[in-house]
Amino acid sequence: MTTLSRPPADPSAAQPRRRSSLRNWLLFGLQDSKGAHQGPGGVPTAHEKKHSWWQVMCLTGVDYFSTLGYQPAIAALAAGVISPLATLVLVVVTLLGALPVYRRVAGESHRGEGSIAMLERLMPRWGGKLFVLVLLGFAATDFMITMTLSAADATAHLVQNPITPGWLQGQNVPVTLFLLALLGAVFLRGFKEAIGVAVTLVALYLGLNVVVVASSVVEVVNHPVAVGDWWQALSTSHGNPLMVVGLALLVFPKLALGLSGFETGVAVMPQIRGDATDTEANPAGRIRGTRRLLTTAAVIMSSFLIVTSFTTVVLIPAQEFQPGGQANGRALAFLAHEYLGVGFGTVYDISTIAILWFAGASAMAGLLNLVPRYLPRYGMAPGWARAVRPLVLVFMLVGFLITWLFNADVDAQGGAYATGVLVLMTSAAVAVTLSARHRQQRKRAVGFGVIAVVFIYTTVANIFERPEGIRIASIFIVGIIVISLLSRVRRSFELHATHVHMDRQALEFMSDELDGPIAIIAHEPLRMSAEAYRQKLTSAIEVSHLPLDYRALFLEVVVDDSSDFETELEVRGVIRHGYQILEVHGPVVPNTIASVLLHIRDVTGLMPHIYFRWTEGNPVVNLLRFLFLGEGEIAPVTREVLREAEPDVTRRPWVHVG
Numbered sequence: 001m002t003t004l005s006r007p008p009a010d011p012s013a014a015q016p017r018r019r020s021s022l023r024n025w026l027l028f029g030l031q032d033s034k035g036a037h038q039g040p041g042g043v044p045t046a047h048e049k050k051h052s053w054w055q056v057m058c059l060t061g062v063d064y065f066s067t068l069g070y071q072p073a074i075a076a077l078a079a080g081v082i083s084p085l086a087t088l089v090l091v092v093v094t095l096l097g098a099l100p101v102y103r104r105v106a107g108e109s110h111r112g113e114g115s116i117a118m119l120e121r122l123m124p125r126w127g128g129k130l131f132v133l134v135l136l137g138f139a140a141t142d143f144m145i146t147m148t149l150s151a152a153d154a155t156a157h158l159v160q161n162p163i164t165p166g167w168l169q170g171q172n173v174p175v176t177l178f179l180l181a182l183l184g185a186v187f188l189r190g191f192k193e194a195i196g197v198a199v200t201l202v203a204l205y206l207g208l209n210v211v212v213v214a215s216s217v218v219e220v221v222n223h224p225v226a227v228g229d230w231w232q233a234l235s236t237s238h239g240n241p242l243m244v245v246g247l248a249l250l251v252f253p254k255l256a257l258g259l260s261g262f263e264t265g266v267a268v269m270p271q272i273r274g275d276a277t278d279t280e281a282n283p284a285g286r287i288r289g290t291r292r293l294l295t296t297a298a299v300i301m302s303s304f305l306i307v308t309s310f311t312t313v314v315l316i317p318a319q320e321f322q323p324g325g326q327a328n329g330r331a332l333a334f335l336a337h338e339y340l341g342v343g344f345g346t347v348y349d350i351s352t353i354a355i356l357w358f359a360g361a362s363a364m365a366g367l368l369n370l371v372p373r374y375l376p377r378y379g380m381a382p383g384w385a386r387a388v389r390p391l392v393l394v395f396m397l398v399g400f401l402i403t404w405l406f407n408a409d410v411d412a413q414g415g416a417y418a419t420g421v422l423v424l425m426t427s428a429a430v431a432v433t434l435s436a437r438h439r440q441q442r443k444r445a446v447g448f449g450v451i452a453v454v455f456i457y458t459t460v461a462n463i464f465e466r467p468e469g470i471r472i473a474s475i476f477i478v479g480i481i482v483i484s485l486l487s488r489v490r491r492s493f494e495l496h497a498t499h500v501h502m503d504r505q506a507l508e509f510m511s512d513e514l515d516g517p518i519a520i521i522a523h524e525p526l527r528m529s530a531e532a533y534r535q536k537l538t539s540a541i542e543v544s545h546l547p548l549d550y551r552a553l554f555l556e557v558v559v560d561d562s563s564d565f566e567t568e569l570e571v572r573g574v575i576r577h578g579y580q581i582l583e584v585h586g587p588v589v590p591n592t593i594a595s596v597l598l599h600i601r602d603v604t605g606l607m608p609h610i611y612f613r614w615t616e617g618n619p620v621v622n623l624l625r626f627l628f629l630g631e632g633e634i635a636p637v638t639r640e641v642l643r644e645a646e647p648d649v650t651r652r653p654w655v656h657v658g
Contacts, residue, residue: 183364635655
């Protein structure tokens with residue numbers, strides 16, 4: 001008998017408690033179906049403090065402005081002596097292409113959804129959702145490579161600093177993995193909103209860059225021979241001016257990294273403080289602030305890019321940009337050390353490492369906001385995808401794998417980064433073009449269409465030039481689609497309704513049966529003639545032995561968009577050909593019927609009984625029809641949905657099939 005009563009300290013009981021504690025820790029915040037959390041790009045709740053647009057610009061700037069850490073070096077490596085001209089093309093595309101596009105995106109997705117949400121609204125049903133999944137794959141490529149590339153470049157600044165210990169030389173991969181692990185640890189612990197930190201980092205970083213750029217310009221002015229050598233190299237290699245312009249246009253796609261940051265700028269819109277007169281439907285102040293943010297950031301970045309692309313290619317020997325060179329991935333840091341000394345250069349390196357690391361934090365927060373925003377609503381994510389910590393672990397493992405595969409090489413990851421950025425910008429350009437066309441704004445539709453063509457060319461050219469980007473994006477896309485569809489299949493037997501409401505007429509139909517169980521006949525809304533209802537009632541009376549004087553109550557489900565998952569159901573009571581009918585629109589027939597039956601049970605306190613006829617056809621075909629069209633074998637699936645939703649058989653609505 002004593003063996004049946006074990007003390008609390010028994011070792012056999014300790015392990016389950018540890019597992020339970022670990023599970024609770026991992027799934028903390030699981031109830032948050034939108035995936036909102038504190039962090040850069042996080043969606044603030046109503047009681048949280050909003051910020052001025054320039055402060056939020058610093059939040060998106062840790063991603064956008066941090067590209068100065070590697071963009072000039074990548075441009076010089078890719079374009080050589082024509083780097084300044086190619087960068088000028090990049091600036092023109094930024095100010096006349098990306099900026100107008102995202103100013104419009106800000107006006108049409110003021111909750112921070114971005115261009116993906118615009119395309120989701122323009123392209124409904126399964127085609128639209130699959131398209132969104134593809135875009136999510138490219139977005140994941142963009143954000144993941146932002147994390148790994150930024151960490152790799154931060155490592156380059158650390159390892160190549162003159163005062164760094166020698167034993168760190170050649171340890172780029174371990175150091176990058178450490179930085180990524182540190183990033184993951186911060187999010188696992190709980191990342192608090194840090195706009196104040198972002199403002200400090202961006203102000204310090206841009207201030208130091210102003211000093212570096214100013215000193216570089218002075219050196220260029222004091223060394224006209226260097227400018228002459230650059231001009232001679234340019235004219236010797238490409239004597240024809242038209243040839244130079246043509247090459248600059250061809251090389252421009254390689255510099256697409258300088259376009260990053262616009263999608264993040266829209267994503268942080270909810271953080272911006274608007275006007276007192278703003279409403280949720282028309283937050284004019286927030287939209288105006290976001291447009292100021294986008295414009296100011298683009299002008300600042302364009303100014304830096306134009307000047308630095310010229311000073312770096314003039315002052316730094318070409319061999320230093322090559323892999324292993326002192327300027328590879330860190331051209332401005334090279335100039336800081338060369339002309340301002342080791343002390344200033346070290347301070348510059350520290351600020352660059354900090355902002356690059358924080359850019360990874362911004363990218364991680366973007367992923368944590370983006371994935372739960374769409375996939376759970378589509379029914380295409382496991383339950384744990386609503387929690388932050390499991391997603392952080394998944395993203396960190398992917399980041400480790402990318403770092404290992406690319407050997408923490410900044411140049412090697414540039415193509416993948418540019419591919420993700422360009423596809424998102426192309427989707428934004430297409431979205432605003434379709435939006436302008438839908439609103440019959442012909443001139444704007446043509447203008448945005450031209451911009452879309454430019455981005456399509458740039459994206460295609462980048463893919464052909466650096467195909468590793470599309471390979472990585474394809475892996476993300478395939479992974480997201482496969483996991484999403486498997487999750488959708490697994491969750492197919494859940495109740496999809498987030499709310500059920502019955503109008504007065506429907507409730508009056510219920511009041512006729514308050515003395516006993518409520519008998520309901522399922523009916524297909526495609527057969528709506530008086531004869532069809534009469535035959536269905538006669539068949540139900542004969543097969544299911546309903547009373548001969550039974551006053552028929554039919555339930556009809558009209559399938560609208562079978563690709564939807566979470567829906568609100570509105571049940572209307574209608575009288576057709578003298579018969580009482582409960583009519584409801586929903587994405588899936590069995591799940592909708594189950595939700596309505598459970599609601600009737602809860603509202604009336606009576607047990608509903610529903611009567612079906614067996615569905616004709618192959619069971620496999622009917623299963624596929626259920627999964628993708630919302631129809632199929634209705635009766636057994638309805639019963640299964642009810643069984644999973646209500647474990648207590650005595651409280652479960654009855655399903656009759658004859």
